[in-house]
Amino acid sequence: MRISELSRRSGVPAATIKYYRREGLLPEGRALNPTAVEYGEEHIQRLRLIRSLIQLGGLSVARTREVLDAVDRPLDAFETLGVVxxxxxxxxxxxNAKGIKDDDGPDGAVDEAVSGEGAAASVDALIETMGWRISDASPHRPALAESLAALSRLGSAYTADDLIPYARLATSTADLDFAQLDGIEDRIALAERAVVLTALFEPVVRLLxxxxxxxxxxxxxHRRACVRGEHPAE
Amino acid sequence: MRISELSRRSGVPAATIKYYRREGLLPEGRALNPTAVEYGEEHIQRLRLIRSLIQLGGLSVARTREVLDAVDRPLDAFETLGVVxxxxxxxxxxxNAKGIKDDDGPDGAVDEAVSGEGAAASVDALIETMGWRISDASPHRPALAESLAALSRLGSAYTADDLIPYARLATSTADLDFAQLDGIEDRIALAERAVVLTALFEPVVRLLxxxxxxxxxxxxxHRRACVRGEHPAE
Structure with a gap:
């Protein structure tokens, strides 16, 4: 197909397609003559993934190129999903929340256990207790530690044990997430689906x-009213 | 206490305290003389809530005033939490994601069931099936419908039934959330805690x-490797 049809079928404007080609995100098509290039189905699939990464995932062009490089390497589905x-x-x-500190305690003292280091240790302990296999390079480890440190600065310190019930529910949710990937064997389709699920389905989970x-x-x-012997209107 | 101590103990700069007073968010203190005003513990508590709403919750001053008005009315904890x-x-x-449309289907046809109206009906059906009591004015109803419509435009249509397993886990998570509010009887403290939990604990849940x-x-x-008779390295 020509670029006009590629644009129509992928929903990506021709100018954007050319930009992606210049940036090396999209492989060149087959040159028919000096002014006409023929594209194939693989270009449509690739464009869907690029669009997901940039528009849905909010990735930069450079980061998108890294993901595409990984998808192009002979990785298995497991490794592809890990990279994405x-x-x-x-x-x-x-x-804004990060700058807030709770100074209402005794002279603004911050409990040692709730400092940044304490929070990182809580994250390690949680992962250990759950038996989760998490890469040391995971960006989610320091992000969780940072969130916990912010909470403890505001007077809400959480230990690993406090988080276990939430972690168990997260495991069940993740199992549902992976059930949605079942049956997708193609790595590019799998990568695209993972981006869609993370970018668009995560708000669904939060809204639920x-x-x-x-x-x-x-x-x-209702429970409290019953305990008090009241019968609230249904 | 004077404004300098109020500022020190609340962690809110004096200029910000004066701004909140001018905007009517913070009640006036007791005038000792034309240049000195005395503040009490209730001002510290109120400042904590204002700071949570604006800095953590990201609310505008106008929206913050609405919440404070509600907190000042003789509402019970149930109604206070509802307003917050x-x-x-x-x-x-x-x-960015909202503008994306999947035009790769047969002539860009969008299934009727996955349109905006269909998505709203799915949300109603889900709430009905779960037996959830949700106000018609809840902003989370249209937001969920919008997310589902965006997913279906990208070729991932979800019915109410598809979402039930996620909704069940959400119920369990919400029960854990409310257990964190147990024992807090003061309405202002309860409102502040609810904001902290939503603004700071929600990222924790997402990261888990x-x-x-x-x-x-x-x-x-691992499971797939075992099925293939392979034994992946632990």
């Missing part, structure tokens, strides 16, 4: 938690 | 899911 998973933006609290929280507030209210 | 919960920023996919996904990738890899 570590390349995606890491969840974190709003930047918010809805469940609203319901939990109702249930708690 | 709906005022906080709603999770959503990156704005990412870590669990990495482990799930390992387990899936």
């Amino acid at each position: 998973h570590h390349a995606l933006p890491v969840p974190s609290a709003d930047k 938690r918010r809805l469940a929280q609203e319901d939990a507030n109702h249930r708690r209210h | 919960h709906h005022a906080l920023p709603v999770p959503s996919a990156d704005k 899911r990412r870590l669990a996904q990495e482990d799930a990738n390992h387990r899936r890899h």
